[in-house]
Amino acid sequence: MSLVDQINKKRREIKTDGYxxxxxxxxxxxxxxxxxIHPEFQRFYRWTPAQKAGLIESILLGIPLPPxxxxxxxxxxxxxxDGLQRLSTIFQFMGILRDEHGKRMDxxxxxxxxxxxxxxxxxxxxMENPKRALPKELQLVIKRSKIAASIVLKESDESAKYDLFQRLNTGGSELSxxxxxxxxxxxxxxxxxxWMKELPKYEPFxxxxxxxxxxxxxAYDVELAxxxxLLARISEAEIKSIGDVGVFLTDRVSDVAQDKRFRRGExxxxxxxxxxxxxxxLEDDAFKRYSTKKRRHEGGFLLSTFEVVALGVAYNIAEGTLCEPKEISKRARSIWSxxxxxxxxxxxxxxxxxxxxxxPFGRKLFSKVF
Known part of the structure; x- marks a missing residue:
């Protein structure tokens, strides 16, 4: 299929409108x-009071806002x-914003x-101090100010809004x-x-x-979970085809979240x-560097150690091939040599x-037949 054909096909799958x-x-x-506006998202966005005031200032000064x-x-x-924080700020200023439980926020x-x-x-x-209230004529200025709506219509491919959300909320975003x-x-x-959010609350984790x-x-703890x-039981053939890990995590978790066969309990x-x-x-040394010279763990959490130790132990638990517990700490330290x-x-x-x-190195390392 040529580039033009690919573009035409995708353009037909995404129906949009705007005004x-x-x-x-x-x-x-x-x-x-x-x-x-998905009030659940509020926990992820970190606009400061100055940013919120700046938005209201922009509206009052007639500065155009993005759609x-x-x-x-x-x-x-x-x-x-995209636009949650702008709308939330306006609604909170007006005193009508509700939290995820439906309760009006201050x-x-x-x-x-x-x-x-x-x-x-x-x-x-x-009502108690009218001098603090925004004058009525300025309230009307805000109410009459325009913010364009760009709409992905329901006739579009179902994945379109998720792709759009990801593209608009990455790169330059304050979100991780x-x-x-x-x-x-x-x-x-x-x-x-x-369910995912609860996993990293487990005390041993x-x-x-x-x-x-x-x-x-x-939310790095949720990312680790x-x-x-996604990786504890992945096949080695799949590991080799991962490519960009961030893209893999996003695409795979989207699939898993919609898969009714996924066994959360297991x-x-x-x-x-x-x-x-x-x-x-290993206690809190589980994912730290081990100095063979000083014979002690040092520093903070290391992702590469997590990938070997946590995923290696998990795979062998699932397969029933985990080495004796007394061997785990010794083998975890041995990787630094x-x-x-x-x-x-x-x-x-x-x-x-x-x-x-x-x-694969971690899977072999913690196997009882190592």
Missing amino acids: PMSIGEWVSMYEREELD VFVSQRSDGVWDVV PLALEGTKYLPALKNVLWDD PQEVRNCLLVMINKSFFE IVTTALSDRPLEE LRFV AKQLFEDTFGVLAQT ERSFTDWATSGVNASRRLPRLI
Whole structure:
């Protein structure tokens, strides 16, 4: 198929529309529950009070805003694909924003901005102190301001909105790759997302990974749990065809989340069995560098060690071939003397080259027939 034919085929699969809408119209759709802004996503977005005030400032000054991308569902409701934070900020300022439990959130009190310092402490309405309330004429300015809607129509291919969400929310976004995946999972299968989110709360996992605050804020613990679920039993032939690992994780978890045959109970049991035994044998040294000279573990969590130790132990638990527990810590430390590990575990080796070597290495290392 030629490039032109491929383009024409895909263009036919994605039906779009678009037109300008007033903020008042966006508000009406939200209040009639014809607009789903996915309040579950709020935990992933980290707009500062200054960014929120800056948005309101832009609207009042007449600065054009980017369009909001939505996907039209079969029931006619619009799913917000990109523009969540803009709409959430506006709705919170107006005092109508609801959290994921349907409870109204506290109204947003603005900060002063570069061009409008008098916005400091301003609320949309304040019955007790009317001087803090935004004047009615400025409320009308906001309600009448336009934000274009770009709509992926329900006639489009089902995967279109997920692809669109990922493209619009990566590259330059403040979200980490896993936070984008989490948002996708909420859209695809909220129940699966909730299940995935619970896995890294398992105490032995917390102990063995010993992650610092920053990775936890960016949902890296969920990414590690996801890597475990997707890679623990993967065939070696599949490992070699992974390519870009970020793309693989996103595509594969989208498939798994929609697969009714996926056995969550078995995956959870393997997760708990693996980190249970690692917590008993290695504790918080499980995924740290081991200095053969100093004979001690040093530094913080290393992904390459996780790929060998956690995935190697998991595979052998599942196969019934795991070595004796007393051997696990000794073998985990031995990898730092093995060139078959150290040559591929450096920061300069990308994951698509690293995984086909380290995962099989870990499976063999922790086998009782090693």
